[in-house]
Amino acid sequence: MVAMNSLEQVQLIFDTMPSMAWMKDQDGVYLVINKRFEEFGIKKGINIVGKTDFGIFPEHLAHQFREIEETVMQSKQPQSADWLYESETGNLWHDTYIAPVVGEDGKVNGTIGFARRISRRKQLELELNRQKEFLKTMIDTIPDFIFYKDINSVLLGCNKACLERLYGVTEEEAIGKKISSIVKDHDFATSCLQHDREVLATGNMVKHEEKMALVDRSILEFETVKTPFFDSEGKVAGLIGVSRDITTRKRMERQLKESQERYAAIVNNAPEIVIIHRNGIIRFINDVGVKAIGYDRDAIVGSHINCYLTKASSVCVAEAMSNICKGEAAEAHDIEFINKSGEVKNGIVKAARISLGGEQANLMVLIDVTEKKRIEAKLWESEERFRQVAQNINEVLMIRDDEKILYVSPAYERISGHSLQSILDNPLLMFEIVHPDDRDRMQTAFIQGGQQMDESSNAEFRFFRSDGAIRWIWMQSYPIAVSVGTGKQKAITLVDITDRKHMEEQLRQRDEQNQREFTLAARVQQDALPDPYSGAKVRVSPIFLPYHTVSGDLINYRWFKQQNKLRGYIVDVSGHGMATALQTATVKMLLDQRLLGEKTINEDDFQHINQRMMQYLYEESFAGLMYFEFDFSSFMLTVITGGIHFFLEDKPGECNLVPVFSGYLGMFDKAEVQTMTKPFKPGEIYCMMSDGASDLIEMFGVSKQNRFSRYLEWFDQLAQRPERSDDFSVVCIEIIEKNTEIRICDIQKPDETEKAQELIATFLERNAPNGAGLLEVAVNEAVNNGLRAGGRVDVKMKRTGSRIIARIKDTGPGFSVKRMSALLDKDIENELDQLGLSEGGRGIMMMKMFCDQVLYNTKGNEVLLIKKIF
Numbered sequence: 122m123v124a125m126n127s128l129e130q131v132q133l134i135f136d137t138m139p140s141m142a143w144m145k146d147q148d149g150v151y152l153v154i155n156k157r158f159e160e161f162g163i164k165k166g167i168n169i170v171g172k173t174d175f176g177i178f179p180e181h182l183a184h185q186f187r188e189i190e191e192t193v194m195q196s197k198q199p200q201s202a203d204w205l206y207e208s209e210t211g212n213l214w215h216d217t218y219i220a221p222v223v224g225e226d227g228k229v230n231g232t233i234g235f236a237r238r239i240s241r242r243k244q245l246e247l248e249l250n251r252q253k254e255f256l257k258t259m260i261d262t263i264p265d266f267i268f269y270k271d272i273n274s275v276l277l278g279c280n281k282a283c284l285e286r287l288y289g290v291t292e293e294e295a296i297g298k299k300i301s302s303i304v305k306d307h308d309f310a311t312s313c314l315q316h317d318r319e320v321l322a323t324g325n326m327v328k329h330e331e332k333m334a335l336v337d338r339s340i341l342e343f344e345t346v347k348t349p350f351f352d353s354e355g356k357v358a359g360l361i362g363v364s365r366d367i368t369t370r371k372r373m374e375r376q377l378k379e380s381q382e383r384y385a386a387i388v389n390n391a392p393e394i395v396i397i398h399r400n401g402i403i404r405f406i407n408d409v410g411v412k413a414i415g416y417d418r419d420a421i422v423g424s425h426i427n428c429y430l431t432k433a434s435s436v437c438v439a440e441a442m443s444n445i446c447k448g449e450a451a452e453a454h455d456i457e458f459i460n461k462s463g464e465v466k467n468g469i470v471k472a473a474r475i476s477l478g479g480e481q482a483n484l485m486v487l488i489d490v491t492e493k494k495r496i497e498a499k500l501w502e503s504e505e506r507f508r509q510v511a512q513n514i515n516e517v518l519m520i521r522d523d524e525k526i527l528y529v530s531p532a533y534e535r536i537s538g539h540s541l542q543s544i545l546d547n548p549l550l551m552f553e554i555v556h557p558d559d560r561d562r563m564q565t566a567f568i569q570g571g572q573q574m575d576e577s578s579n580a581e582f583r584f585f586r587s588d589g590a591i592r593w594i595w596m597q598s599y600p601i602a603v604s605v606g607t608g609k610q611k612a613i614t615l616v617d618i619t620d621r622k623h624m625e626e627q628l629r630q631r632d633e634q635n636q637r638e639f640t641l642a643a644r645v646q647q648d649a650l651p652d653p654y655s656g657a658k659v660r661v662s663p664i665f666l667p668y669h670t671v672s673g674d675l676i677n678y679r680w681f682k683q684q685n686k687l688r689g690y691i692v693d694v695s696g697h698g699m700a701t702a703l704q705t706a707t708v709k710m711l712l713d714q715r716l717l718g719e720k721t722i723n724e725d726d727f728q729h730i731n732q733r734m735m736q737y738l739y740e741e742s743f744a745g746l747m748y749f750e751f752d753f754s755s756f757m758l759t760v761i762t763g764g765i766h767f768f769l770e771d772k773p774g775e776c777n778l779v780p781v782f783s784g785y786l787g788m789f790d791k792a793e794v795q796t797m798t799k800p801f802k803p804g805e806i807y808c809m810m811s812d813g814a815s816d817l818i819e820m821f822g823v824s825k826q827n828r829f830s831r832y833l834e835w836f837d838q839l840a841q842r843p844e845r846s847d848d849f850s851v852v853c854i855e856i857i858e859k860n861t862e863i864r865i866c867d868i869q870k871p872d873e874t875e876k877a878q879e880l881i882a883t884f885l886e887r888n889a890p891n892g893a894g895l896l897e898v899a900v901n902e903a904v905n906n907g908l909r910a911g912g913r914v915d916v917k918m919k920r921t922g923s924r925i926i927a928r929i930k931d932t933g934p935g936f937s938v939k940r941m942s943a944l945l946d947k948d949i950e951n952e953l954d955q956l957g958l959s960e961g962g963r964g965i966m967m968m969k970m971f972c973d974q975v976l977y978n979t980k981g982n983e984v985l986l987i988k989k990i991f
Contacts, residue, residue, distance in 0.1 A: 128144070128152060128153050131144055131153050131233075132153050132155070135153060135154070135155030136155050136156050138155055138157065138235070139157065139237075140157060140235050140236060140237040141154075141155065141157045141158045141215075141235065141236040141237065142154070142155040142157065142158065142233075142234070142235050142236075143155070143158055143233070143234050144222065144231060144232070144233045144234075145190065145231050145232050145233075145234075146230065146231040147194065147229065147230060147231050148173065149173045149174060149186075149187055149190055150171060150172065150173055151169050151170050151171065151172060151173070152170065152231065153170070154169055154170060173187075174186045174187065185202075189202055189217075189219055190219060190232045193219050193220065193221050193232055194221055194229040194231075194232065197221050197223065197229060198221070199218060199219060199220035199221070199963075200218075200219050201216070201217065201218050201219075202217050202219075203215070203216055203217070203239070215236045215237065215238055215239060216236065216237050216239045217234060217235070217236045218234065218235045218236075219232050219233070219234040220232065220233050220234070221233075257280075260280040261280050261281035261282075263280060263282065264282055264366070265280075265282065265363050265364060265365045265366075266279070266280070266282055266283040266286070266287055266343070266362075266363070266364035266365075267279060267280040267282075267283060267361075267362070267363050268280070268283050268361075268362050269350075269359060269360065269361045269362070270317065270359050270360055270362070271358070271359040272321060272357060272358060272359055273299075274299055274300070274313075274314055274317040274318075274321070275297060275298065275299055276295055276296055276297065276298055276299070276300070276303070277296065277359065278292075278296065279292075279295065283364075285336065286335050286336055286337075287304070287333060287335055287336065287364075288303050288304060288336075289336035290303060299314070300313045300314065301314065304334075305334075306333075306334050307843070309331070309332075309333060309334065311843065312331060316329060316345070316347060317347065317360060320347045320348070320349050320360045321349065321357055321359075321360060324349050324351075324357050325349070326346065326347065326348045326349070327346075327347045328344065328345070328346045328347075329344075329345055330342060330343070330344050330345070330367070330371075331343055331345060331364075333364070341366055341368040342366070342367050342368045342371045343364040343365060343366055343367060343368075344364070344365050344367045345362060345363070345364040345365075346362065346363050347360050347361070347362040348360060348361050348362075349361075389407050389408045389409075390408075391407065391409065392409065392488075393409065393486050393487060393488050394406070394407065394409050394410035394413055394468070394485075394486070394487040394488070394489065395407040395409070395410060395484070395485070395486055395487075396410055396426065396484075396485040396487065397475070397482055397483070397484055397485075398426050398482065398483050398485070399480065399481075399482040399483065401425045401426050401427065402423065402424070402425060402426075403421055403422055403423065403424055403425070403426055404422065404482065405422065406418065406421050406422065410487070413458075413460060413466070413489055414429055414458070414460050414461060415460045415461030415462060416461050426438070426485075429458050429459055429460075430456065430457070430458055430459070431456075431457040431458070431459065431465065433457070434456035434457050434458065437454050437456055438454075438456065438470065438472070438485070441454055441470075441472050442472055442483055445472060445473065445474055446474065451471055451472060451473055452471070453469050453470065453471045454469070454470055454471075455467065455468070455469055456468050456469075456470050456487075458487065466489055466491040467489075467490050467491050468487045468488055468489050468490055468491075469487070469488045469490055470485055470486065470487045470488075471485075471486050472484060472485050472486075516530075516532060516614050516615065516616045517529070517530055517532045517533045517536055517613075517614065517615035517616075518530040518532070518612065518613070518614055519533075519612070519613040519614075519615070520601070520610055520611070520612055520613070521548070521610065521611055521613065522574075522609065522610050522611075523574060523609065525545075525548060526544060526545055526548050527610070529541050529544055529545060532615075533615070536586075536592070536594075536615065536617050537554065537584070537586060537587065538586040538587030538588055539554070539587055551563070551584075552564060554584045554585050555582055555583070555584045555585075556582065556583035556584060556585065556591065558583075559582035559583050559584075560582075562580050562582055563580065563582045563596075565578075565580070574600055574609035574610070574611055575600050575609065576600070577597075577598060577599040577600070578597075578598050579595070579596060579597045579598070580595075580596050581593065581594070581595050581596075581618065581622075582594055582596070592617055592619045593617070593618045593619045593621075593622040594615050594616065594617060594618065595615070595616045595618045596613060596614070596615050596616075597613070597614045597616075598611050598612065598613045598614075599611065599612055600612075635699075638699065639670045639671060639699060640670065642670070642671045642699060642702050642703075643667065643670045643671050645706075646665075646667070646671060646672060646675070646702065646705075646706075647665070649675070649677075649706075649709065650663055650665050650676065650677075651663060651676070651677055651678055651679070651689075654678070654680055656680060656857075657857065658685075658753050658856070658857055659680070659687050659751065659753070659854060659855065659856060659857060660829060660854070660855040660857060661678060661680075661687065661689075661852065661853070661854050661855075662829075662833055662852075662853045663676055663678075663850075663851070663852050663853075664814075664833065664836050664837070664840070664849070664850065664851040664852075664853065665849075665850050666840045666848070666849040666850070667848050667849075668813070668845070668846065668847055668848045668849070669698065671698065671699060671701070671702035672701075672702065672705070672848040672850070673693060673694040673695065673696055673701040673702065673704075673705055673848055674691065674692065674693050674694075674705070674811050674813070674848040674849075674850035675691070675692045675694075675705050675706075675708070675709050675712075675850075676689070676690070676691050676692075676850050676852055677689055677690060677709070677712070677713060677717060678690070678717075678852060679717050681719075684719070684752075684754075685752070685753045685754045686750055686751060686752050686753065686754075687750070687751040687753075687854070688716070688717060688722075688748075688749070688750045688751075689717070689748075689749055689809070689852060690712055690716050690717075690746060690747060690748045690749070691746070691747045691765060691809055691810065691811050691850055691852060692705065692708055692709075692712060692744055692745070692746050692747075693744060693745040693746075693764070693765060693811040693812055693813075693848065693850070694708060694738070694742065694743075694744045695742050695743050695744065695785075696742060700739070701742070704737060704738055704739070704742060707737045708734060708737060708738075708744065711730060711733050711734075711737070712730065712746070715729065715730055716748050722748055722750065722759075722761065723761070723796070724761060724794045724796055727746070727748075727761055727763050727786070727792060727794045728791065728792060728794070730746065730786065731763065731786045731787065731789075731790075731791075731792040732790070734786050734787035735787050735788075735790075737787075738787040742787065743764070743785040743786065743787045743788045744763075744764065744785060744786045744787050745762075745763065745764030745765040745766075745785055745786070745811070745812060746762065746763045746764060746765060746786055747760065747761070747762045747763075747765035747768070747781075747809055748760070748761045748762075749768070749807075749809050749852075751801065751807075751854065751856070756800055756801055756802065757798055757799070757800055757801070758798065758799050758800070758801045758807070759796065759797070759798050760781055760796070760797045760798075760809075761794060761795070761796045761797075762781045762783045762794070762795050762797075763783050763784060763785065763786045763792050763793070763794045763795075764783060764784060764785035764786060765781075765783075765810075765811060765812065765815075766780060766781060766782050766783070766812070766815065767779065767780055767781070767810065767815040767818075767819075768781070768807060768808060768809045768810060769806075769807065769808035769810065769818070769823070770805070770806075770807055771805060771806035771807070771808075771825065771826070771832075772802075772805050773804065773805075775825075776823055776824075776825035776826075777823060778815065778818060778819070778823060779797075781795050781797050782795060783795035801856055802856065803856050803857060804856065805855075805856045806829055806832060806853065806854065806855050806856070807853075807854045807856075808832060808836070808851050808852070808853050808854070809851070809852045809854070810850065810851040810852075811847075811848060811849070811850040811851075812847060813845065813846075813847030813848045813849040813850065814836065814839070814840075814849050814850065814851050816847065817839050817840075817842060817844065817845060817849075818839070820844060821839070821842070827879050827880075827883060828883050828886065829853065829855040829887075830886075832853050833853060836849075836851050836853070857887070866880050866881070866914075866915075866916040867913070867914075867915055867916075868904065868907075868908065868913065868914040868915075868916070869912070869913050871908055874904065874905075874908065877904065877916060878897075878901060878904075881897060881900050881901065881904075881916070881918065882897055884918050885897050885900075885918075885925070888920040888925060888990070889920075889925050889988070889990040895971040896925065896971060896972070896986075896988050898967060898971060899967055899968045899970075899971040899972050899986055899988075900916075900918070900927050900929070900986060902963075902964030902965075902967050902968055903927070903929040903964065903968055903984050903986060904916060904929055905964060906931075906964050906965070906984075907929050907930070907931035907933070907982075907984075908931070910931050910933030910934070910935070910936075910982065911931035911932040911933025911934075911982065912932055912933075913931065913932040914929060914930070914931045914932075915928075915929070915930045915931075916928070916929050920990075923989055923990055924987060924988065924989050924990065925987070925988045925990055926985065926986070926987055927985070927986040928983065928984075928985050928986075929983070929984050929986070930982060930983040930984075931982050931983075932982070933982050934982070935978075935980035935981030935982040936981040937981065938977045938978070938979060938980075938981045968984070968986060971988070972986045972987060972988050973987050973988055973989050974986070974987040975987075
């Protein structure tokens, strides 16, 4: 238990606090309370000291307080909680902080607590939550898709319909991501981002129609409206979008349009003359009618129908229309009409009453039969010519009606081996000689197709010749025009395609073999890639993504321990496909022998490689080659290129594509080669790449990343761009110091803290991956305490052997380290306010908890954190 003189000191401290403060023993009995607690007036006239919460507060609150205290004493960790006290004057919300009281023997003797009233803030929070819940409930009931995004098109929120029907993910899985990371439809995601950029760039509303594939795989049409919203300074802060289902409306619009177009197409493409007139005045005439009469359409429409009929025909048409008005059935009549040249032509007309614009009108369909007799006269001659042609072609020609086969050409006997009379007598013979596996398809095309005389059909099937041989046949059928009054007929052609089918099968087998070879070649290329390398001085990771199955690119590298060097190359052979892959494989043996041996590489080696490549590559082929060497004895980088023009260099504060222009290899006897040397330092990142990667970077710009792993992610995202049209190969290289690494952050303003935290996280991720999380918390707490104490904080971090050492120094006045150490030994965090460290007390405790050693200098403005990592 705490000594009496200690309780008196606690009482003095508590009485100076603006918040309620108290101390309890292990059983929850109050030992000390401050004046603020006495003035709280829970129960007037009750002496709180010596009692538990069950004699002071309502029972449910007493249970709540006791559960928190037991958790604190068992875990030896402080706890915070909000609680509501219903007093006579109203509901009072309080923010409570409870911490353990630990004795010198390490045992928990009780708890210490603080509380402050937060009623106004809590009411505002509750009101805000109610408003948010109401708004969310409201938009969740709307069937439209509602969403809103930030300036980078990252999803901030959406309604229930959007999540369940379009995204198919939970709200937690969607918020904070771009649409391309949520939906599987790449084209839809790309279109969404394009419209987002238009809204965010112009600040104007954008409306467009689009098709969306929903979670249930249905594809619907939507009208999407995207509107920007602005921040307090009038700048675009993001956008709000609403997508409404217009599938039914669009379908009806299409149906109406198709109906109108179909009607117009039918009328204008009908072979007959179509005229609509009201009281004899022509209101419409189709294209065939305009051509037959010979006048312009404008001249015909509005004129009287009798202007184009003989006198007798005018009387006939008038009588026909009169009979129709009386309810009699419409009949066809022979009439004569006159064209512009004065020629009298013969026609057959049939009339009907229709509604035009809500009024009754007359429809006339006129067939020009002037040429009918002339055609009939030539019919016999035409039929004779047809028979001669049909009897001499290799294909079988059949003509059939609804019931029987009318004609079969002699080629049937040559192809099938059966007589013409046998098929004429028994049309089902065609079905009987078909291969059993093809009879269903044959029956659909030939027999059932014969029942649908207005439809065309085609099918391939096998049949047995009379000698037992199996042949392939391609059958086509189509309706043919016949004389008026006769039944419907169909023409059927049979073509022997046995040779073609055999050739197709050979091609199919060859394609399958080619695909197997491509797959094997791709696997061989992947197996030939070097593994990622991680050493004390350098970390290397390859990225190899062929544009097609196999690649014309190839990468290789090797760490030379004795020479203290990393050496490697990237080669890019022009073209794609198997031939290019084989050339690349041939070149690999040459490059591994010349570039990854023990000797020093120079431009003469490139000239030798160029001569050899001219023997390996086809006449129209060429190659780009980049050789790189990182010498860790001199810390110099050497790059020799022939046709690969860029590599990426990331230094502190900058990131650029470095040009090394040169000519391709394998084209001329003497290649244009370029050599570059430059120093490198620990902490830098280099990315050697083929043209497929550098072209995309030139197109979309360099994006500096703050970690090695982020570069791998960025390159992977870049390779997924639809604009990519080449193989994509990159070697990412991070320079690391051996056994030690120092990272310095000079924080002069609070808003520089985020950048410093990123540097701290990167250092710990690299040097202490298993314990980076807790150690990062301790270092950040030290930085925050330094910022509170002074206007500038200097951070240095170093790995020495198995230990991480962090030094954090501020420019503040410091504090009494001796007195702070005494307080920390007692674990009484709340007495730190005597040193001006009340806000940083929790951070100091975390540093002690997460680090093996926490050492302050005499002045109290510099702390040393030491942690053993393995």
